[in-house]
Amino acid sequence: MLSLYEIFRLSWLSTRKNGMRSVLTALGLIIGVAAVITVVSVMDAFSNRITAKFESLGNNGLTLSAYTPLKHQIQGRLTALKASDLDIIKRVSGVRHITPVFFPTNGAIKSNGYESFSQVYATTEYYQDVNQNYPTQGRFINRTDNLKRRKVVVLGVDTVDELKFHDDPIGRYVQIEDEWFKVIGVQQRKGKLFGLSQDSFAIIPYETGRSIAGYHKEPQFFVQFSVADLNQLEPIKRHLTREIRKNHQLSKGQQNDFKLETAEQMMETFNSISEGVTFVLIGMVGISLVVGGVGIMNIMLVSVTERTREIGIQKALGAQPTNILLQFLVEAVLLSVTGGALGVILGLGLGQLVELFSGIENIEAPTWAVLLSFVFSATVGVVFGLIPAAKASSLHPIEALRFE
Amino acid sequence: MIELKSINKYYQSEAQSFHALKHISLKVERGESVAIIGSSGSGKSTMMNIIGCLDLPSTGEYWLNGENVAGFNERQLADTRNHTIGFVFQNFHLLPRMNILENVVLPLAYQRIPTKQRKEQAVECLVRVGLQDKLNMYPNQLSGGQRQRVAVARALVAKPKLILADEPTGNLDSNTTEDIMQLFEQLHSEGHTLLIITHEKEIADRCARAIRLQDGELVEDRLNSTVIPKVIACA
Numbered sequence: 232m233l234s235l236y237e238i239f240r241l242s243w244l245s246t247r248k249n250g251m252r253s254v255l256t257a258l259g260l261i262i263g264v265a266a267v268i269t270v271v272s273v274m275d276a277f278s279n280r281i282t283a284k285f286e287s288l289g290n291n292g293l294t295l296s297a298y299t300p301l302k303h304q305i306q307g308r309l310t311a312l313k314a315s316d317l318d319i320i321k322r323v324s325g326v327r328h329i330t331p332v333f334f335p336t337n338g339a340i341k342s343n344g345y346e347s348f349s350q351v352y353a354t355t356e357y358y359q360d361v362n363q364n365y366p367t368q369g370r371f372i373n374r375t376d377n378l379k380r381r382k383v384v385v386l387g388v389d390t391v392d393e394l395k396f397h398d399d400p401i402g403r404y405v406q407i408e409d410e411w412f413k414v415i416g417v418q419q420r421k422g423k424l425f426g427l428s429q430d431s432f433a434i435i436p437y438e439t440g441r442s443i444a445g446y447h448k449e450p451q452f453f454v455q456f457s458v459a460d461l462n463q464l465e466p467i468k469r470h471l472t473r474e475i476r477k478n479h480q481l482s483k484g485q486q487n488d489f490k491l492e493t494a495e496q497m498m499e500t501f502n503s504i505s506e507g508v509t510f511v512l513i514g515m516v517g518i519s520l521v522v523g524g525v526g527i528m529n530i531m532l533v534s535v536t537e538r539t540r541e542i543g544i545q546k547a548l549g550a551q552p553t554n555i556l557l558q559f560l561v562e563a564v565l566l567s568v569t570g571g572a573l574g575v576i577l578g579l580g581l582g583q584l585v586e587l588f589s590g591i592e593n594i595e596a597p598t599w600a601v602l603l604s605f606v607f608s609a610t611v612g613v614v615f616g617l618i619p620a621a622k623a624s625s626l627h628p629i630e631a632l633r634f635e
Numbered sequence: 636m637i638e639l640k641s642i643n644k645y646y647q648s649e650a651q652s653f654h655a656l657k658h659i660s661l662k663v664e665r666g667e668s669v670a671i672i673g674s675s676g677s678g679k680s681t682m683m684n685i686i687g688c689l690d691l692p693s694t695g696e697y698w699l700n701g702e703n704v705a706g707f708n709e710r711q712l713a714d715t716r717n718h719t720i721g722f723v724f725q726n727f728h729l730l731p732r733m734n735i736l737e738n739v740v741l742p743l744a745y746q747r748i749p750t751k752q753r754k755e756q757a758v759e760c761l762v763r764v765g766l767q768d769k770l771n772m773y774p775n776q777l778s779g780g781q782r783q784r785v786a787v788a789r790a791l792v793a794k795p796k797l798i799l800a801d802e803p804t805g806n807l808d809s810n811t812t813e814d815i816m817q818l819f820e821q822l823h824s825e826g827h828t829l830l831i832i833t834h835e836k837e838i839a840d841r842c843a844r845a846i847r848l849q850d851g852e853l854v855e856d857r858l859n860s861t862v863i864p865k866v867i868a869c870a
Binding site: 245547 | 684687689690709710713714716717718722724728729730731732733741742744745746789793
């Protein structure tokens, strides 16, 4: 029996002899694996970032928002939360830091001839605690600002940049919906999420927001709040769901017209989306790997034909069919695994390139993806090497020797 | 050593069947050197294939070393080729991607022999054919005569009971032919059993016994008086 080392040596010799051909053959696999590694590592880095973001939201935070099923949305039947929902939440023990939020305007924020299309939030002083985001300059809006409907605003750092204040923005005035607001604070930087700035916003007091929105009915608001004891999260959620259903006069069996979500749930939603995307991409890449495998099979069949005489010689010298089978199988696997390794290297390089240009940090290929690439490449080699190897091993020695 | 009992070989083509060997019976003792001669199409290649365990007879029995090869499966045939027979081919049939030493080691690679011992045995055989200084060269760097010596070394390496040479000098000039024939004669004098297939009378005359095939039939079996038959009695 040929030792494994000798089989490897033989296979390596023939792979090297046909260097260019081997590389071209493995190209399908190289590209396929590189694509897997790149996609997986970018998605991984991306989702790590998102996870970190959600964690920074504080995992004891909850959001109550109106929920309209798609069918009703199409029919134009939008649901909204009621002002009394806020009181219900306030009455629940174990809840702290409640704040309603709504978007009073979609207009631009102007200052000194510069414009910023940042989102304007109307909310209360508890917003900073619920979101664990505090001002680095000046102060946040307070209860009095709200009661007195003061025209004050807290800006995000990107909004500050867009408005191009030359010196300290605190005390300067910006224009929102033709009203002048005094800048009282700048919030700490949150960074980017999905490549979008999270620091492009302006926060004004809730009641001030209602006044500039023109008091038309109840605004489309949502409620952010946090619970004091994380262990009480589930009971509180159940209790609240019951109470709000009652308040919305939903009969038994009727769907909730609101959503009560924790940061964790939002994270899970995101994760399931990102996993879905990853798997779809891996599936597509899997197809390219199969195509790569067919390429390997093709070249192995050529190789068997080319070396028919050699196979005949080896058989005449006493090689068993299994010797020949193994030799060609190892060659196919060597080809595919080498391709896989090159693909991994290429993929890692591409990941670094993405990191350089996209600003997504810490792009690293997860170990499982690297291992999976190798296992998959080897499997491709075995599966697609089997037919050529079987063909080689079943050659009749005399016919093989006579082959010209 | 070798006994063929009424061997027939038919080749089946689409339209007709071809009777390549007709009722061949033959006995070769250990230590003999036998030439099989005949023109092309006489059936000598078919005979060599059967004796070399590369092919099986259609009917008849082939006893090699006390076993009836006619009933062997593919694995057993490969095993017999590996252990019992050393092949020397007209076209040398060396593997171009392996160096001389690796080519000679190859038959041993199919046996359970430690790597070190394989190498020792191979070097020994290469010394035997006078190529000890060419171990790391590749077949295409050698002359025809040298290549055939490598092939002889490879045929000897597994210590086979029978050396089967198919037109061993067919691709060589007269000088190297002489070289190779002397090597064969030496092997014979050392007690190896030789079977040489040839169409050249000069080669046949240097074997102790010559068998002539014609149209698939054995038509002549003579001893050469000039060559002393070297039959070792005990098998």
